[in-house]
Amino acid sequence: MPSQSEKSEHDALLELCSKLKDENEQLKNRVKQLESQLICLQSLTNVNSKPINVHSNLDVKSETTSKLRNNNKLSLEEYLRYGRQLILPGFGISGQLKLKNKAILIVGAGGLGAPAAIYLAAAGVDYDSVESSNLQRQIIHNESRTGVSKAQSAKMTIQGLNSLCECVAYDLLLDSSNALDIIKKYDIVVDATDNAATRYLLNDACVLTGKPLVSGSALRMDGQLAVYNYRGGPCYRCIFPKPPPPENVVNCDDGGVLGVVTGVIGCLQALQAIRIAADMDDDGISQSLLIFSANSNPLFRSVKLRSKKSNCVICSDHPTITTLQDYVQFCGSGALDKSPSVKLLGDDERIDPKSYCALRAKGIPHVLVDVREPVQFDICNLSGSLNIPLNELPKKVDLIQQSLPSSVAPGVIVITLLGNDSQLAVEILKKTLRGEIKDVVGGLYLWAKDIDHEFPIY
Ligand SMILES: Nc1ncnc2c1ncn2[C@@H]1O[C@H](COP(=O)(O)OP(=O)(O)OP(=O)(O)O)[C@@H](O)[C@H]1O
Numbered sequence: 001m002p003s004q005s006e007k008s009e010h011d012a013l014l015e016l017c018s019k020l021k022d023e024n025e026q027l028k029n030r031v032k033q034l035e036s037q038l039i040c041l042q043s044l045t046n047v048n049s050k051p052i053n054v055h056s057n058l059d060v061k062s063e064t065t066s067k068l069r070n071n072n073k074l075s076l077e078e079y080l081r082y083g084r085q086l087i088l089p090g091f092g093i094s095g096q097l098k099l100k101n102k103a104i105l106i107v108g109a110g111g112l113g114a115p116a117a118i119y120l121a122a123a124g125v126d127y128d129s130v131e132s133s134n135l136q137r138q139i140i141h142n143e144s145r146t147g148v149s150k151a152q153s154a155k156m157t158i159q160g161l162n163s164l165c166e167c168v169a170y171d172l173l174l175d176s177s178n179a180l181d182i183i184k185k186y187d188i189v190v191d192a193t194d195n196a197a198t199r200y201l202l203n204d205a206c207v208l209t210g211k212p213l214v215s216g217s218a219l220r221m222d223g224q225l226a227v228y229n230y231r232g233g234p235c236y237r238c239i240f241p242k243p244p245p246p247e248n249v250v251n252c253d254d255g256g257v258l259g260v261v262t263g264v265i266g267c268l269q270a271l272q273a274i275r276i277a278a279d280m281d282d283d284g285i286s287q288s289l290l291i292f293s294a295n296s297n298p299l300f301r302s303v304k305l306r307s308k309k310s311n312c313v314i315c316s317d318h319p320t321i322t323t324l325q326d327y328v329q330f331c332g333s334g335a336l337d338k339s340p341s342v343k344l345l346g347d348d349e350r351i352d353p354k355s356y357c358a359l360r361a362k363g364i365p366h367v368l369v370d371v372r373e374p375v376q377f378d379i380c381n382l383s384g385s386l387n388i389p390l391n392e393l394p395k396k397v398d399l400i401q402q403s404l405p406s407s408v409a410p411g412v413i414v415i416t417l418l419g420n421d422s423q424l425a426v427e428i429l430k431k432t433l434r435g436e437i438k439d440v441v442g443g444l445y446l447w448a449k450d451i452d453h454e455f456p457i458y
């Protein structure tokens with residue numbers, strides 16, 4: 001039997017043993033941590049010639065002070081949170097640290113910006129506020145945020161998802177007066193907007209500040225993705241030197257878009273931004289344009305982009321553009337002209353919804369022609385209207401002729417959703433038809449507003 005003193009000596013030894021074990025474990029962990037930090041620092045200093053700009057996870061305004069800044073290691077929380085991507089070969093801890101030290105700016109918190117922002121948890125710009133028609137695809141917003149600024153709404157979602165991120169919401173219209181000041185604070189810009197003027201603005205601002213531009217677009221069932229101004233690749237102007245004529249531009253308002261198409265392209269924009277931020281293997285990232293079509297098989301195709309243009313007005317060695325321009329003038333429309341009202345006809349060639357309503361009430365014979373596409377006509381239409389899409393109008397004038405009443409006035413009334421294409425239709429019909437031909441000012445949209453509040457508008 002051990003004596004009492006031998007027993008307490010034994011207990012003391014056991015206690016010391018467990019203490020040393022703990023200490024040993026702690027030191028081992030610390031050594032591991034230091035080793036991985038060293039590897040990261042070595043790889044960062046090898047790959048990045050520029051000094052490391054230490055920001056929080058992805059998303060800060062450079063002057064923002066952050067508890068996560070000046071930090072070349074991950075916190076325990078970050079190890080846990082990002083574990084599934086830390087173990088990816090080709091990404092790993094060095095990729096995560098590079099990501100942590102980059103700031104990404106997303107312009108547009110709509111169909112493309114919403115998924116991109118969720119995956120990137122980046123800073124964002126938008127001037128608009130949330131509407132219910134946005135919710136079909138702008139998954140960063142929700143019903144309770146209708147009317148809230150999109151930038152703020154996006155920030156709320158991001159912060160709810162990841163409190164380690166510092167998200168800056170710019171509740172403004174990005175234009176030539178503010179773009180350079182904002183963009184220069186970021187490493188990568190994601191173009192998630194929907195208009196030509198902002199596309200050229202972002203391109204020029206990115207060339208002037210030397211930032212890569214991850215560009216995406218989506219309309220109807222199709223989407224496109226490209227990276228411009230990156231590692232000697234072309235800029236947007238090298239590929240598209242001139243904007244399309246404003247009358248040929250179809251936006252989501254007019255053309256529609258399938259929510260999932262914006263989701264696919266927005267996620268791919270987030271992916272390209274991560275590949276650039278983490279310096280992942282990116283051979284040829286800026287040499288191709290990816291085309292996605294939800295209606296085709298295979299769904300994706302890639303087109304090789306031409307290389308940088310030696311005489312590009314902005315990115316060549318001898319640029320003629322050295323400051324930001326007036327992009328609204330250059331493109332013939334701006335970010336705010338979503339569905340600009342066209343005025344092609346004189347007042348005497350048009351009829352307002354109230355007068356047209358009176359004409360219908362009096363039963364005055366006429367032919368009402370709705371020139372929208374059948375898919376839109378099927379959603380809603382005025383009783384008795386004849387559906388002839390605008391592009392079929394010239395060859396289907398006979399159909400109208402046959403239905404024309406014998407009396408002259410008012411003859412033909414043309415209607416569309418907003419009262420733009422109907423004016424073109426009147427001009428087409430006037431070439432072949434006699435008698436009075438008018439269009440309805442403000443189209444079905446104004447009809448719903450002024451006459452029939454139950455009329456479904458989309
Ligand atoms: N110059 C700009 N500055 C800030 N935000 C912009 C600018 N240009 C476009 N945007 C934003 O980009 C987003 C594009 O989103 P999206 O294409 O889904 O269209 P939308 O305008 O939200 O929807 P809809 O066309 O159905 O009205 C919009 O939220 C718009 O406010």
Ligand SMILES: [Zn+2]
Pocket residue numbers: 234235236237238239308309312313314315316
């Ligand atoms: Zn160029």
